[in-house]
Amino acid sequence: LIKLEDIHKDYMLGKVKIQALRGVSLQINTGEMLCFMGSSGCGKSTLLNIIGGIDGATSGKVWYKDQELNRLNDKRLSRWRNQHLGFIFQNFNLVPVLSAYENVEQPLLLGKFSRNERKERVLAMLELVGMSEHIQHRPDQLSGGQRQRVAIARALVTQPEMVLADEPTASLDSTTGQQVLELMQKINETLSTTFVFSTHDYQVTEYAKRIVRLSDGLIEGVA
Amino acid sequence: LIKLEDIHKDYMLGKVKIQALRGVSLQINTGEMLCFMGSSGCGKSTLLNIIGGIDGATSGKVWYKDQELNRLNDKRLSRWRNQHLGFIFQNFNLVPVLSAYENVEQPLLLGKFSRNERKERVLAMLELVGMSEHIQHRPDQLSGGQRQRVAIARALVTQPEMVLADEPTASLDSTTGQQVLELMQKINETLSTTFVFSTHDYQVTEYAKRIVRLSDGLIEGVA
């Protein structure tokens, strides 16, 4: 589904160059549940952003099926993301002025869903992440873990082909975390959705069987 | 050091009343390392904000030594916080336009430190949390765990009497998390600093021996 060839990502900070990724090659197959692990600052979020076309690589190629992502212009890239991808950001990235309901509905507004279909999907997904009692809350009226669950619901509501989840359980207690992982596993089994996680939480590795360890911008080993 | 008497905290959401805390009484002694645990949405952050005078309770009293916090006006409350408290927020709350160095220096600017003293303390604290190579970075140029470590350094740099840490290891891998907890334990042993954590991470409970479980805005039991 996804193939990365020798990906490098540099950030310039004044005159200093930060090499966030220093040559990552990887293949991800349809229906896999895979997770990246590694210390804080090793490049997990950077790698997820490049797989999802949110950030461009400094060098190297990103293939989605037989399409090279780097060749798409911004407009086609964001349409590709809306049609194929669900993204759960490390800091959730919810729209502050919209309610939980409106935040989850947002990606559906770009697709071809009727108002009733949207309502059905949004309410069902908020129920599945345990947030039915908070649909009118805005992000600043929610706890950290509640915001994270709204971000998860938003990524899953379009039933995307692939979900990129950056530390999806970081703000959740282990029971709520397990509830969310069970939901993702079920979606993976019924819809063959591909999941790529980044995590520090060992509970995630009970669901994402393939672990890719990153260290200082390089893949350490594949378990 | 801190005494809470029958604390209630309600949030109004339109016509709906959310009871975040429903009668919490608690005493915290000088030099303790204590942590709140409980599911997402049970009231941990709300309780920490009330202990730290960041939020007011709807009813009930908060005592710091023999001073009732609710009686202080905003100006005296924020001066009390700057002189006695270090706060690590769940979403870090770093100032986006300032570098890591400037963010950590901020609380010292309100105190009586010379420029050299400030520089010494800021660099020492950033070194202790493993962030010496990122002092010029702004928050949007840092990884999630790197931002969290800058927030931790900022809370400790004034050597406060009490540190309130809301999920301080949520974005850290276990090695980096342990490094930070070791640092806090050392500060607790050398300076008798009181630490109050909220966490979902069992590693924290190896350091914060007293666990107070919250459930739906009430204390469940004291371990």
Ligand SMILES: Nc1ncnc2c1ncn2[C@@H]1O[C@H](COP(=O)(O)OP(=O)(O)OP(=O)(O)O)[C@@H](O)[C@H]1O
């Ligand atoms: N500003 C607000 N307005 C309305 N409701 C709020 C507000 N802040 C918090 N709440 C509600 O109060 C309850 C407790 O929130 P709190 O942030 O204290 O939970 P928490 O235990 O810290 O959860 P988490 O582990 O997810 O961070 C939640 O149900 C939340 O929706």
Ligand SMILES: Nc1ncnc2c1ncn2[C@@H]1O[C@H](COP(=O)(O)OP(=O)(O)OP(=O)(O)O)[C@@H](O)[C@H]1O
């Ligand atoms: N916009 C940026 N500008 C400069 N440097 C950056 C930028 N974004 C990330 N970096 C640097 O690139 C490196 C990798 O960052 P990344 O966010 O991918 O790490 P991570 O593995 O996700 O860490 P964490 O577990 O803390 O979230 C870090 O050292 C970080 O400082």
Ligand SMILES: [Mg+2]
């Ligand atoms: Mg990250």
Ligand SMILES: [Mg+2]
């Ligand atoms: Mg919280």
